[in-house]
Amino acid sequence: MLLRSRLVRRFLITVLIVMSAIFATIYFYSVPLLKEKVYEIERNASRIALDSVFSMASKLHTDIELHRKDALDARKQQLKNVVSLAESYLDGLSAAVALGELSQESATTRAFDTLRTLSYGNNDYIWASNYQGTLVAHPDARFDGLSLDRLSQYDQAPAISTMVEMAQQQGEGFYRYQWSRLAGEQLLDKVSYFKDIPAWNIVIGSGVYLDDLEQLIKTSHDSVLQELTEGLRDIKIATSGYLFIFDAKTNMLIHPNPNINGTNFWDLVNPLTQQSIADELIRVADTGKELHYTWDRPNDPGNYVYEKLSLVRYLPGFDWYICSSVYVDELRSSSEQLAERLITISAVALTLLTLLIFAFARGITEPIMRLAGTAERVSQGEFTAKSGIHRDDEIGLLARTFDDMVERLRDAIQNLDSKVAERTQALAEKNVELEIASESILLAKVELSKVEERQRLILDALPADILYLDTSLTYLFVNQGYAQRLGLQKEAIIGKHLRPVIGKTQLDQLMPLFEAALAGKTVVHEITSGQAGAVKIEKLTCIPCGSENDQVDGLLLLIFDITNEREVEQKLSEAHRMSAVGQMAGGLAHDFNNLLTIILGNLHAAKDRFATDNEPLADCLRPAIRATRRGADITSRLLSFSRRQPLSPSLVDLGALIEETIQLLHSSLPDNIALEFSQTSLDALPFVDPGRLEDALVNLAFNAKDAMPEGGKIHFSVANRDIDDAPLYDEVVAPGRYVEITVTDTGNGFSETALHQAFEPFFTTKSGGSGSGLGLSMVYGFIKQSRGYIRIENHADQGSCIHLLLPAQTVEALDPVPRDLHTEIENSYQGKLVLLVEDNPDVRKLVRQQLLDMGFDVIDAGSADEAVNLIPLLPELYAMVSDVMLPGERNGIELAQWLKTHNPSSHIILISGYSYQHSKGNLDPDFILLEKPFDSTDLRRAFEQPKRRIPLR
Known part of the structure; x- marks a missing residue:
């Protein structure tokens, strides 16, 4: 009956239209945004879970590395302790030798036998090597007693020689190398601690194989993997999403699916791209992007039509890829449920309104109008409006329901507004960052211009001509030096081709250089210009400059004036050549002076003994003596040239x-x-x-x-x-x-x-x-x-x-130095003892005879060391005649200084055909220097010269 009422129909139609419009507005205005936000929240949950697992794995890797370092440090300390114990043992043997309890040979045998048999840990041992690289103690029979030359047939030889050298230089240290285990063949990484034992002239050491340490680290690694496996088992993303881990070789380390866990999944293909799913996961690692692909469901195996998303993070320490995997429809399910609930709420509300219309038709128009007015206000955006109806019947229920719905709508809109405000704030912060970045770019441009200006000033100040050409030989840059060389401004050169600037003739000469440089080869060429007396030598370096694709896109030319350098090189070459010739001439003069001394002495002896009454023989001897003197003059000049004259x-x-x-x-x-x-x-x-x-x-x-x-x-x-x-x-x-x-x-x-x-x-x-x-x-x-x-x-x-x-x-x-000159001239030397020191037997024989002819008693020696042994036995030694150049550790000057210290009254005469300045000593003023060659008269004059006491300047 109520439906027959026009007012009821109109009221019903009006209310239905108004409420339908309200719900449609609410739905289309709010639900899509809510669905999007809920979807993003679910996706972020996947990312957060992935980042948490990544952080946990990174911390575990750090813990493992610290464990590795601590383990190595502990083993190094253990090596030090072992070597210290061995050193203490050797010190005990040395003490026993010092007390006479052991002989050195017995102590050495006992020490090396003990070191060979000493072992600890995982069959670790101690080795010992002498300074020549011979392994004097080693538990491996292959190496024990091997010298460095025999040890060189093994790859381990350089390690022993290196540790011996380091021990002698720094006393002790650690060294990493490769060595096989006892009775083994495979070379393994090893770290040894070595120490120099100078009292025994040996180096001892002990080492640890690094693979023993790695076994401990592998246990920790497996523990980490098990811990992650337990942790990932409890992590769920959405409804059925999960996390999994694989390594760089695409071996699946952790995966909830037992059919995939522990396998290599390189051959698994993404149905969308028909490419390896492992390769695609690796490519998106740490890019922030998600990999979209289709896969099957546990409840629908083999049907690869369900869309999934995966995020990937790469952990370099373990060389792992940590991934999240979630179905897209599960991410959307929450938003879909929210939309369905809103639709359900709307449908219920409409149903209740329809039922209440009949009650309204029974004359309750005012509450309906109030409710309609409230609904109109809400539709206009006044979400704080209330119906103001308080009844315990259906109208009151409808009013309360309507008010609750508006309040929920207001809350939803306020929540939406807050998220929009947060997004607006984030965008504002990004705008500020962009402004800061823009200012930084401007500052960078200013700084870049300053750098370019400094580089231009540097290039202009360099003592070289610099130019840059493109591949068509057009000037792109020249420095001030090159512009001044041509007498032009830089602006007048840049942009022009090389030909009109330097001329066709010079370009044709340089063209082979440019062609080689354009082919990618750096070319260095010297150019000589000018005439005699004003020659100029320049060094031209042509460097090809490449682009990103390794193609030559320009040539850099550097031109240096090297005239002075060439002149210096020529002078140095001449100086070296003269020095070499001088050394040869000095050596020849020294040997020749010894020969001339023998010849001249024997010629004078022959003249004095046999030519007194034999004028024909005297006529033959006199030119020979003059020729010998002439030869002496030539050798004197050679010694002068070779810088070895006294x-x-x-x-x-x-x-x-x-x-x-x-x-x-x-x-x-x-x-x-x-x-x-x-x-x-x-x-x-x-x-x-x-x-x-x-x-x-x-x-x-x-x-x-x-x-x-x-x-x-x-x-x-x-x-x-x-x-x-x-x-x-x-x-x-x-x-x-x-x-x-x-x-x-x-x-x-x-x-x-x-x-x-x-x-x-x-x-x-x-x-x-x-x-x-x-x-x-x-x-x-x-x-x-x-x-x-x-x-x-x-x-x-x-x-x-x-x-x-x-x-x-x-x-x-x-200023003159006071000199105390006094003459000690002897008319007769009869019976006086002279020590003659000369390594050349012929010269020694000649000088000995000359001294005997002067009346001296003579004792001769062939070296300074022999003379040092004789002098303490000759307390009445009057004089010593010694050659400067003698074999052995002492030369003649040092021997003379030694004699002066032990017997200051002795006369000292030095004879030499060489320069004393090239010997180890300095010539004392009290020493008489007699140059070879000489005769008996020269020798007598040397004895008649007064002893001088003139301090050296």
Whole structure:
């Protein structure tokens, strides 16, 4: 009956339409967003579970590594303790030997036998090696007693020699190497502690095999795997999601499915892509992306149509991949359930409203209108509106239900609004981060521009020409040096092709270099330009520059001026060559002087004994003696060149010496040659042998005379020089204070050949054999022996100039030193004892006879060591005649110093055909030096020279 009422029908239709609209609005406005949020929450739960397991596995890996380190440290300490015990045992044996309880041989045998049999732990042992690398104690019969040369047939040989060397250098230490187990063949990693035992001249050590430690670590690893397996079994994602772990070789380590757990699943294929599911999981590891694929269900096996998602994290320590796996429909199930419940609630509400309409039709229009008004307010967004109906009947229930529904709707909307606000806040924070990143990029650009400016300044300041070309040989960059080389601005060069800038001729010359560089090869080439006297040598380096695909996309050219370097190399090469020639000449002169001593002594003996009344024999002996003297002069010049002549250096008044030399030369040079001398005030003087310096100046003057057959002028000048810029003479001059002596002539000068060979012995430009070729070589040898430098120059007009640079000392050092000279001249040496020390038997025989002829009693010795044994037995020793160069640990100078200490009254005469400055001792002023070759008259004069007591400077 109520349905017949128009008001009821209208009211019913109106209410149904309004409520349907409300529920539709609520559903389409709220449910999709709620479903999306619930879906994301479920996905995040999967990610959180994966991250938790990853963190736990990382911590377990850290614990294992710490356990490995602690185990190794403990074993190292154990090795130290074992070696210390062995060392204590050896110390006990040494003490027993010291007390006489054991012989050294018995102690050694007992020590090595004990070390061979000592073992501990997992059949670990102690080994011992002597300093020559022989294993004197080793439990393995293959190696025990093997020397280093026999041990070299094994791969372990370098380890023993290395540990022996390290022990001798640092005393003790650890060393990792490979060695086989006792009676085993396989080489295993091993760490040994070794220690030097100098009292026994051995190195002892003991080691541990690392695979023993790894067994302990493997137990920990298996324990970790079991712990993770137990932990993963209790973790569930959604309804049936799970976590699993596999290694880099796609071996499944942990998986809830027993058919897959413990297998290699590389062959399992993703039905969507038909590719290996393992490969796809590895590719998405740590990317933050999820792998989508289809799989079967436990309740529907073999039907690979169910969509799944997997997240993957890679753990480098274990080389593991930890993965989560969940069905997509399970992630959506919560949101679907929420939507279904909302629909159910709506349907129930509509049903209740329909039932209540009939009650409303019975005249309760006001509550209905109030409820309708409330519903209208709610539909307009006023979710705080209440119906205000409080009844205990159906209308009240409907009102309360409606109010509850609106309240739930309000809560849902408020929850949605809060999530939207959180998302808005996150977006705002991201915007701030973007702004900060943008500012950082701007700052980086500014800094980059500063770096580019600094690089440009550096490249412009480099002492090299730098340019960069593209593959078509177009300039992309040049530095300031290259622009100045061409006389152009850099802006005028960049962007142009190489041809119009350097010219076609030069480009054709360089084109082979560019072609090789474009092929990927770095090319270095030297270019010589200029004419004689102004040659310029440049080093061009062409470097190919590659792009990311290893294709050459440009050429970098570096051009360096190496003219000075080449000149220095040439001078050094000449200096080395001269030094080698000098060493050879010195050795020849030394041996030749011994021969000349024998020849000259025997010729004089023959002349004195047999030619007194035999004039024909005397006529034969006199030219032989002169020839021997001439040979002695030649060897003296060779010794001067080779820097092995005996020198007596002192501070020289250079002005007085040159004036005396000029006076000497006036009587020896032709009248058409003028001699000049100019000097500045010298505050430092050379410390050289004045006699040898005078000989050098005379040689230079006579060489200048030969270069001026028509006459001319020879000019001497001296000056102090402070060197700090390393100028180039015959070699680079060391910084310091020097005196420079310059000898200039107006002659023909030196030829190019003569400039390069002037200091070589026996080189001469004189024809007809008139020159020995030893003049300039003698000067060169004397200057180098005096730690000086020499340089020859040709004047631009004519003539030559020779510069001598000698180390200088202050003038104050020239003050005369008081000398206590007294003469001890003996007219007769009859019965006086002389010790003759000479290793050459022929020279010893000759000098012995000369001493006997002078009246001496002679005892001879062949070495300094033999003389040292004889001297304590000769308390009446009057004198000693000794060669400087003797075999053994002592030379003649050291023997003389030893004799002076033990018998200061003895006369000491040293004979030498070599330079005492190249021996281990310094010549004492009380020692007389007699140069080979000499005769009996020279020897007698040596005995007649007074003993000098002049302190060395």
